[in-house]
Amino acid sequence: KQEVTQIPAALSVPEGENLVLNCSFTDSAIYNLQWFRQDPGKGLTSLLLIQSSQREQTSGRLNASLDKSSGRSTLYIAASQPGDSATYLCAVTPGGTSYGKLTFGQGTILTVHP
Amino acid sequence: NAGVTQTPKFQVLKTGQSMTLQCAQDMNHNSMYWYRQDPGMGLRLIYYSASEGTTDKGEVPNGYNVSRLNKREFSLRLESAAPSQTSVYFCASRNRAANEKLFFGSGTQLSVL
Numbered sequence: 289k290q291e292v293t294q295i296p297a298a299l300s301v302p303e304g305e306n307l308v309l310n311c312s313f314t315d316s317a318i319y320n321l322q323w324f325r326q327d328p329g330k331g332l333t334s335l336l337l338i339q340s341s342q343r344e345q346t347s348g349r350l351n352a353s354l355d356k357s358s359g360r361s362t363l364y365i366a367a368s369q370p371g372d373s374a375t376y377l378c379a380v381t382p383g384g385t386s387y388g389k390l391t392f393g394q395g396t397i398l399t400v401h402p
Numbered sequence: 403n404a405g406v407t408q409t410p411k412f413q414v415l416k417t418g419q420s421m422t423l424q425c426a427q428d429m430n431h432n433s434m435y436w437y438r439q440d441p442g443m444g445l446r447l448i449y450y451s452a453s454e455g456t457t458d459k460g461e462v463p464n465g466y467n468v469s470r471l472n473k474r475e476f477s478l479r480l481e482s483a484a485p486s487q488t489s490v491y492f493c494a495s496r497n498r499a500a501n502e503k504l505f506f507g508s509g510t511q512l513s514v515l
Contacts, residue, residue: 322504331406331492331506332445377445379504389460390504392445 290315290382294393301368301400309363309396311378316359319381323352323363326375326395335376336363340383368400404428408493408507415483415514423478423510425493431505433496434476435460436468438489439509445492451476483514 291314301307311321320339324332336345336352338361344353351364361378375397379390406427415421427434436448447460451470465487467479476495480487493507 324504324506329509331508332494332504334503334505337503379445389447389450394442394444 290318290380290391292378292380292391292393294376294378294396296396297394298397299399301398303368303370303400303402305368305400306364306366307368307398309365309376309398311361311363311393313359313361313380313391315382316356317383318356319383321352321354321361321378321380322390323350323361324377324379326377328374332377365398368398370400370402372400373398406493406495406505406507408491408510410510411508412511413513415480415512417484417514419483419514420479420481421483422480423491423493423512424475425477425507426475427493427495427505428474429495429505430473431495431497432473434470435494435504436466436476436478437492437494438462439492440489448478448491483512485514488512488514 293312295310322337323335325335326332338345338354349366354361375395377395379392381390409424432453435450437445439445446462448466449468451457454473457468469477491510494504496502496504
């Protein structure tokens with residue numbers, strides 16, 4: 289059974305810092321990996337999706353990398369801002385299916401203070 | 403463009419009552435999903451529908467039923483609510499190809515007393 293772990297569980301940084309969130313998964317036979325953002329009381333918003341054949345994806349100040357063989361992904365946030373405060377979740381889609389049975393990590397709660 | 407719309411946003415039930423959570427998407431997506439989110443447990447898949455007319459169990463289907471009414475709508479029914487079903491429920495959708503991003507609704511907070 290695929291297990292997804294996110295470290296750290298919570299992170300507090302001052303505004304302007306660059307930071308890295310970590311995601312690891314136990315079964316490397318994945319189809320893709322997604323990073324999501326969740327604001328309190330809201331649904332999840334997809335930030336980046338990395339296909340299993342890709343090494344990284346970038347969107348603005350966000351960069352996600354994937355090392356499938358080692359079962360790891362990182363989300364890099366450059367020049368963090370208070371508006372980045374949220375919970376960040378990663379999720380993997382297993383290989384061999386197109387039905388989107390994602391397995392989610394439990395998330396990293398990020399607080400960026402002014 | 404509303405995306406994924408869930409109703410209601412909040413609901414309180416007594417043990418044994420029934421209710422249906424509604425979900426509709428306007429993005430012409432093939433696949434739709436129901437998740438529940440609990441502290442310490444993360445997001446867990448209850449049921450999903452790969453396409454109109456099909457439904458399949460996810461990780462935690464017991465106590466729930468679903469209906470894919472048409473391509474837009476996917477409902478989740480609790481026939482006899484239990485306190486263990488207190489949770490936040492999310493509906494999501496995406497195109498059938500697994501390389502498409504998943505879009506979520508804003509959630510239903512359900513309390514069963």
